[in-house]
Amino acid sequence: MSARRPDLPLRLRRGALVLAAVGFMALFLLLPLAVVFVEALRAGVTAYLASIRQPETLAAIRLTLLVAAIAVPLNLVFGVAAAWLMARFEFRGKALLGAFIDLPFSVSPVVAGLVYVLLFGAQGWFGPWLDAHGVRLVFAVPGLVLATVFVTLPFVARELIPLMQAQGSEEEQAARVLGASGWQMFARVTLPNIRWALLYGVLLCNARAMGEFGAVSVVSGHIRGLTTTMPLEVEMRYNEYDFAGAFAVASLLALLALLTLAVKSLLEWRYGGEIAGRARGGH
């Protein structure tokens, strides 16, 4: 019997592998997601809707959207510029620059928030100057935007660099030789080639921007209705023993995450070939 083991029916072994993978994903991904929705709806749909419609929640949603709407385009432009530089040119210190682009991934969110307090807080480098000119950056929307920009900085660039490296620059060089201006080449050749990876990077960047907690918590000041984003609102509700409310706001964020993932899957499904060209991760 034992001699037959290598010939164990292939399907059975595959089944075991699939089962193990699905089990892991169910345990680690599906279950936490289920918790959020079950707890959110525990008090019933009416209570769920009521807690979402509170003015503080609406203010938090508006603020979260505003912060993402500023931070994501900033990192989008940066990501394109950095990817163009990294994928199309050879220059000294390129490896170092690459490391710096990835740096925010390895900075603890707590530190990411702290550094802006050290810079712009009342006791920080620029604090007294800003104060004298009546400008407040931390404990206000600009601080939230800065912290979010820091944390989500690598996403777009990281998505684009491997793809653009893999694609090579032949088409762009041809466009130049045929007389296209720099911007024409970018708009007609580069952008169409990278648009799906770009969108994908923006989606992830956006999801992370809306969900960031640690860094934002340090620079927020937690002024209810003014500087509390949705993740902070979740924590606040939780600390008010309003668990259904906390999970209701959390479920909005989870829905947002799911929506992002759905859009992304749709893109992959329709334009699978183009996106599959991307090879994620630097190697």
Next chain:
Amino acid sequence: MKKYPVLFALAAALAATAAAAKDVTLLNVSYDPTRELYRDVNKAFAAQWKAQHGDDVTIEMSHGGSGKQARSVTDGLPADVVTLALAWDIDAIADRGYLPKDWQQRLPQHASPYTSTIVFLVRKGNPKGIRDWPDLIRPGVQVITPNPKTSGGARWNFLAAWGYALKRPGGDEAKARAYVHELFRHVPVLDTGARGATNTFVQRGVGDVLLAWENEALLAQQELGKDSFEIVAPSLSILAEPPVAVVDRNADKHGTRAVAEAYLKFLYSPEGQAIVAKRFYRPRSAEAVQRSAAQFPKVATFTIDEVFGGWRQAQAKFFADGAIFDQIGPGS
């Protein structure tokens, strides 16, 4: 003025409208367990101010751990008033020049319009038979308290335990140290804030007894079910005096000093004291004390000034880096 005529005109126009109906905004930076209290206070004060002055007052709130909130103010959070868990946190703000160091003399009763104490919250029926401090260190008893390094309430917990062991018959420093050391051997989870600790005890079902602010224990009982928890009052506890103060530098800059001072004085008024009692804080005025006596358990208390010589000394002796809590706390 000559340089910016347009700006000046604009400012003048703004000032003119402001004189007609002044909309004032105050920022009250507070600690975690005061959310419900100030929700009521703000509403009542705004109504009173409107009736007396015709102006609309909006009071914005920021809640968080007391120490973190104090630090935020020194980092530039534009608080007009601070209402924190312990005097040390406001001392720290005063040390950085935001208000005079004698701020505690500016309002009655050490600038604490309400007090509380530290009590035990246990599960229904008190299955472990917790009656007093010595019961907490019996084998098999698990105690939930937040981390004194990050939570103001936890510092009161720590000092209450220390003070009990010090003041009981035959107690001394060494015995107090041994008792608190043993007490933290019984702590399985150290949350960062008072609310987190309550959630761990109530929602997660961890631990046999929660060391809590009396107001938090009463609120938790009310919000989370009278049938599931009981309050046990120890024989001796600490009188917790959460202080309030106007942050002079910010209030003067915003031109809100008058409102800010009235706001804090309102806390001492009969109406303010009634709200204080309704939200389970112990009021100061004799009349309010009498009226609310029934809702509070009887606890003998000592003050921090009597036993520890004030917050500055207590902070340095127990909670600074490398001080007693670091020496005998969990994991030491």
Next chain:
Amino acid sequence: MRRRILPGFGLGLGYTLAYLGLVVLLPLAALAWKASGLGAAELWRLLAAPRTLAALKLSFGGALLAASVNALAGLLVAWVLVRYRFPGRRLFDALIDLPFALPTAVAGIALTTLYAPNGWLGGWLGTFGIKVAYTPLGVLLAMVFVGFPFVVRTLQPVLESLERDVEEAAESLGARRRQVFVRVILPLLLPTLLTGFALALARAVGEYGSVIFIAGNLPSYSEIAPLLIVQKLEQFDYAGAAALGTAMLLASFALLLAVTLLQRWSHRWAEPAR
């Protein structure tokens, strides 16, 4: 040659450097500057304190372990998602990114709800004497959660592009499937696997939001290094907080560097297999 044909080098370089400088380097310089406010002796006292060491050990040890778990589980999941067709595959594929998108505080609360002694899974595990929430195991769990997508998402495209004919050739030469996997596929995947491992590691080391809810935060037992930073801050000890932050940053940088070197070596190792 290239540089002359393609435009935008100056603009790209200028913009990238300016942006990075303002958003990343200037703030981190402030951090290092603040940390330098501590004298060398004080710095040593802080970093060599048993409690600091325990926290660093938990953060880095836990992150290494979590990244290893993620490397194994991620390899399995990526393999299954790319190679096999089964009902719900698309759903699971879409869900992989969930830990990226779900706010860390929400993840922490949800995981605690699951694994607390009275939670959905915690009670059941408790009957076997396994405690997850409020132990280092809980820390590990949260770290696995936040780092999970990195490995899967880096492996997937490579697995897709892996030429099946290499495997088939090996098989036709009489190699067993397990041999094919260990000798042929794994060496090809290793560099990418290491990239995913490094990213998951970097993410887990600094993680705060999800961990504090489930950790229990007992000093020298389940207290992570970022929490120590927060505690320093609560006591207005900016220099201490900045020093710990800088130390963590340098340590993760060193780890990432080590992984990069390992990766180069594995590239060379993979070459003969091609």
